[in-house]
Amino acid sequence: MAAVQINDIRPGAPMRWLKAGAGDMARAPMVSIGYGLIFVAIGAALSLGLWFVGAAAWIPVALSSFALIAPLFAVGIYQISKHIDEGKAVTFSDVWLVSGEKISQVAFLGLLLIILLLGWARIAQFLYAYFASQDYTTLSEFTSWLLGNPAGLAMAVIGTVIGGMLALAAFAISAISFPMLIDKQIDAATALIASVTAVRRNLFPMLTWAWLIAFWTVIGTAFFGVGLAIVFPWLGHASWRAYQDFCTDCGPSSAG
Structure with missing residues (x-):
């Protein structure tokens, strides 16, 4: 496992990334937005399922948990950008074409994010059991208790702090690791270390980037x-x- 060379970036870089990202989406709008619609549908199905089983109060937690593993789901979007850079026509089937050796590395990092997700769900369950005096099954009841009761406000504050720490850990792990695995012939551990290093060495612009994503x-x-x-x-x-x-010198590029 060899270290990779990580560049330092300027504080204003996140705004440039957003502009460039919009340019990529404009080059393949149907494929990009179609991919996004799939995951909107997954989130909607999850929310509706919780609603129908009488657990609507858990929808905010479920959606925030879903956001923790969004970088894993964005692998197809990275594939689209890679095809654009290579001057290839982008079709919807291209977003699913991840080679066998890469799948295992992507899955390893994805597992780490899923562990964080499960940890957050468990913590949220514990906080709810500790602070709530009764079950709030509807979203309106839960929101009223959360914002109008001292115990609800305490749970909101503590949950936000813990959730923010987990989100920051997920961000550090995944900031550049998943795109790197798609682009380069590299292992998951090297990509993870490179991602954490990029965040640590460029803390202010990367915190700005995390805030913009949120x-x-x-x-x-x-x-x-x-x-x-x-x-x-x-x-x-x-x-x-x-x-x-x-990452301008992070090892050999993959064939795509």
């Missing part, structure tokens, strides 16, 4: 989730451009 994700979710069909691929393409800024 902000636009909230905006997309606010529009009943439909906005995520645009926001999700846009941020995925932008993450590919972020990776390219960091």
Whole structure:
């Protein structure tokens, strides 16, 4: 396992990544937005399932958990950007074509994110059991208790702090690792270390980038989730451009 060379970036780089990501999406709008719609549908199905079983109060936790592993789901978006860079026509089937040796490395990093997701779900369950005096099955009841009761506010604050720490860990692990695995002949451990190193050495711009990702994700979710069909691929393409800024000499490129 050899270390890779990570470039330092300028503080204003995240805005440039967003602009470049929008350019990628404009070059393959049908494929990019179609890919985003698939995951909007998955999130909607998850929310509806919780609603129908009388657990609507868990929808916010489920959606935030879903966001933790979004970088794994964005692998197809990285494939689109890679094809654009190579000057290839992009078709919907291209987003699923990950070679066998890469799948195992992607799956390893994906497993780490899933462990964080399960940890967050377990912590949320514990906090709810500790602070709530009764079951709040509807989203309106839960929201009223969360914002209008001291115990609910305490749970919200503690949950936000813990969730933020887990989200930061997931961000550090995945900031450039998944695009790197798609682009280079490299192992998961090397990609993970490179990603954490990139975040650690460029903390201010990367925290800005994390904030922008969170902000636009909230905006997309606010529009009943439909906005995520645009926001999700846009941020995925932008993450590919972020990776390219960091990694100009990270080992041999894959054949695609």
